[in-house]
Amino acid sequence: MWRRRSNGGGSAAETREAPEAPETRQTQTEPPSDLMIDALGRKCPIPIIMLAEQINVVPLGGVVAVHADDPAAFTDIPAWCRLKSHAHVATYDLPRGGWSIHVRRNY
Amino acid sequence: MPLRAAPVSVLTVAYLDAASTEPLHPAAREALMTALDSGWADPARLYGTARRAQMLLDQARAEVAEIVGARADEVSFTSSGTQAVHLGVLGTLRGRRRAGRRLVVNAVEHSSVLNAAAVHEHDDGEVETVGVDRSGRADAAAFAEAVSRPGTALACLQTANHEVGTLQPVEEVAAACAAADVPLLVDAAQSAGRLPIPGGWSVLTASAHKWGGPAGVGVLAVRKGTRWRSPYPEDERERRRVPGFENVPAIVAAAAALRARAAEEAAEGPRLSALVDRIRREVPRLVPDVEVIGDPVARLPHIVTFSCLYVEGEALLTELDKAGFAISSGSSCTASTLRPSHVLEAMGVLTHGNVRVSLPRGVSEGDVDRFLAVLPDIVRRIRASLGVH
Known part of the structure; x- marks a missing residue:
């Protein structure tokens, strides 16, 4: 079955570039964010609902980091950004499994 | 079309899962x-x-x-x-x-x-x-x-x-x-x-x-x-x-x-395709925050897939089943693996709240009407249960 590489299989600092964000930097460590949402252990669509509820907490141009480990969140948070015209900045592997998915508030 | 959900017993189940298996010809x-x-x-x-x-x-x-x-x-x-x-x-x-x-x-x-x-x-x-x-x-x-x-x-x-x-x-x-x-x-x-x-x-x-x-x-x-x-x-x-x-x-x-089937397709293919076009057009009009997935034109005549934001796929299938629709989904919560469909993942589209409607030969237009009539309220209720309004 085609699958993206499972989390934890490679380097913990592996960074995935967001296809629709050409400005993505290939930094190995996670840069700071304005707000962290802890959605670890929560199944989709809950992480996305949490993100939608809190995106306006950060100022325009601010970055929300969603911590999630439901495999669906890996695909669905960037897809949500595309549908809602926010920017998926990058996705970083978390050392203990799951990802930190960075989203920039665009409006 | 304010068709309220009637008790299932009086409804014939609308089979909209031809992509899984087509009823015997x-x-x-x-x-x-x-x-x-x-x-x-x-x-x-x-x-x-x-x-x-x-x-x-x-x-x-x-x-x-x-x-x-x-x-x-x-x-x-x-x-x-x-x-x-x-x-x-x-x-x-x-x-x-x-x-x-x-x-x-x-x-x-x-x-x-x-x-x-x-x-x-x-x-x-x-x-x-x-x-x-x-x-x-x-x-x-x-x-x-x-x-x-x-x-x-x-x-x-x-x-x-x-x-x-x-x-x-x-x-x-x-x-x-x-x-x-x-x-x-x-x-x-x-x-x-x-x-x-x-x-x-x-x-x-x-x-x-x-x-x-x-x-x-x-x-x-x-x-x-x-x-x-x-x-x-x-x-x-x-x-x-x-x-x-x-x-x-x-x-x-x-x-x-x-x-x-090949002999009927000249008539049945375009008929199913027009129904799919209708679903593709109407679903985003009737339900907010929906992504219709796949090529709108270069596509099979009988399959349409869409994902509803803030909706759990399993809940959606369960409610549609209660309303008399046999339908499938690529969402992770509906899969034995608990992983979303590898197709949706590879496409980079929304994987939760996913519904695949696939029309069998001879499906009635009334089944599609009824699907479009019950879907908005089902999605609204599931979202409300998760605190999304």
Whole structure:
């Protein structure tokens, strides 16, 4: 079955570039964010609902980091950004499994 | 259309899951009943009843071959579409071992292709996966480049995607494969009987229950001149390609369904396609925050897929089931693996709240009306239960 590489299989600092964000930097460590949402252990669509509820907490141009480990969140948070015209900045592997998915508030 | 959900008992269930399996075509039922009486004997034997079974099998083979664009002696019947794919992939890799150990597949192929590729990889073969765009279409240029690399033994591409309906660039990829002298396996499971089979394949696979034939019949066609060696122990049946005693009555029924289906498609295809267009247009109008997935134009006539933001796929299917709709989903919570569909993942589209509507032959417009009438309220209620308004 085609699958993206499972989390934890490679380097913990592996960074995935967001296809629709050409400005993505290939930094190995996670840069700071304005707000962290802890959605670890929560199944989709809950992480996305949490993100939608809190995106306006950060100022325009601010970055929300969603911590999630439901495999669906890996695909669905960037897809949500595309549908809602926010920017998926990058996705970083978390050392203990799951990802930190960075989203920039665009409006 | 404020059609309130009536008690299920008074409703007939609307079957909208033809992509999983198409209900048995009446022509198949009739052929099956007849062939159970006349085609039960061993077609490999020489007495009268055996010859009769052999004749029915040959006739079915000739009919299927004609419709899929093959010679009769290139066609073998398997026990399923999955078995056809497994034999097609592993047999061609085995036959082409001297040419190399590289297999090129499309990321959104049916799991039978990807699982066969995993066996090859486990067997120290190399597998290259070519990605798709947002609509689910394989990147033909990347595919051409991948097959041109030395040591490529086989490439696999479906005619159309089974989850989102997007047509694949088979002719373009077939031309690239021909130029590189690499055989192309085309999996026509979702399109056979609905759309003409594109040319240029070296190995072709299909599944009878997807076109209204009975379950338990697959088609494996291997073009003359394509090197192929069975991955199974030797067996005399089906030109030594498929082990085991043929299910002649089911094969006869499968051929009858394919013939009937192909003849009806000129009228039924456009009718289903117009209903799909209507669903594609109406769902985003009636339900906020919905992404309709797959190519709107270059698609199968009967499949439409969409994802609803902030909705759990399982809850959606459960509510639709209560409202009398048999429908499937690619969302992770509806899969035994708890992973979202590899197709939706590869496309990079929303995987939660996913619904695949696939229209069977003869579906009534009223079923689609009723689906569009109940969906908005179901989505609204599920969202409300999660605190989304």
